[in-house]
Amino acid sequence: MSRHVLHGQPGWGSVIVEAQLAALGLPFDFVEVGNLFESEEARRTLGRVNPLAQVPALVLPDGTLMTESAAITLHLAEATGRDDFVPPPGHAARPSFLRWLVFLVANVYPTFTYADEPSRFVPGNEEAAKAFAQQVDAYRCRLWQMVAPAAGAPWFLGGRFSALDLYVATMTHWRPGRPWFDSNAPALAAIAEGVKGDARFRTVWQRNFPRDFAAAA
Numbered sequence: 001m002s003r004h005v006l007h008g009q010p011g012w013g014s015v016i017v018e019a020q021l022a023a024l025g026l027p028f029d030f031v032e033v034g035n036l037f038e039s040e041e042a043r044r045t046l047g048r049v050n051p052l053a054q055v056p057a058l059v060l061p062d063g064t065l066m067t068e069s070a071a072i073t074l075h076l077a078e079a080t081g082r083d084d085f086v087p088p089p090g091h092a093a094r095p096s097f098l099r100w101l102v103f104l105v106a107n108v109y110p111t112f113t114y115a116d117e118p119s120r121f122v123p124g125n126e127e128a129a130k131a132f133a134q135q136v137d138a139y140r141c142r143l144w145q146m147v148a149p150a151a152g153a154p155w156f157l158g159g160r161f162s163a164l165d166l167y168v169a170t171m172t173h174w175r176p177g178r179p180w181f182d183s184n185a186p187a188l189a190a191i192a193e194g195v196k197g198d199a200r201f202r203t204v205w206q207r208n209f210p211r212d213f214a215a216a217a
């Protein structure tokens with residue numbers, strides 16, 4: 001096996017890895033997993049690859065499974081010796097990069113795990129599950145308001161592009177949704193626009209977020 005295999009779903013977190021694989025010129029096959037919230041079968045099938053049944057799940061050319069987008073991001077930088085997405089050790093922006101990378105995956109990302117299908121965590125009480133999801137969604141807004149003041153321009157780390165920009169550009173498509181970011185976190189919305197307009201990601205972005213391009217077409 002000489003190719004990477006990315007298990008993902010258009011518009012979901014796999015786009016963060018897909019964009020890196022494409023820009024780094026690493027050949028990969030994409031396995032579309034289906035809607036994990038609507039299809040028990042999709043969840044079961046992916047569960048045979050990643051017991052957590054989440055995307056992204058990346059099978060490396062040697063057959064090793066990697067999950068966790070941040071781990072994959074760091075690994076791809078090391079494996080290719082490229083610093084397109086990760087400031088290398090010793091780089092002045094490295095501490096901030098590591099801080100916000102982990103912040104996004106440790107704090108922001110789990111709010112989707114809990115609120116996307118709240119009945120998994122609050123079973124048997126639809127009202128309570130809905131109230132829980134609302135609280136988690138509100139908490140996410142507070143988290144974004146901690147992230148936003150740290151964002152530079154034109155990219156999160158200022159002049160230097162990094163994987164943080166891919167996370168922001170992807171996650172601003174998710175709840176609370178782009179209008180919220182436009183009003184409450186314009187620095188993050190601007191990063192999302194920058195990624196959308198970046199030729200390096202055009203094909204991947206169009207495939208994952210076709211509605212972003214429909215209006216302009």
Ligand SMILES: N[C@@H](CCC(=O)N[C@@H](CS)C(=O)NCC(=O)O)C(=O)O
Binds near residue numbers: 013036056069070109
């Ligand atoms: N910590 C993981 C989070 C991955 C994640 O939550 N992925 C979502 C899609 S964007 C998912 O697969 N959700 C399905 C579920 O939670 O059951 C990462 O950073 O890769």
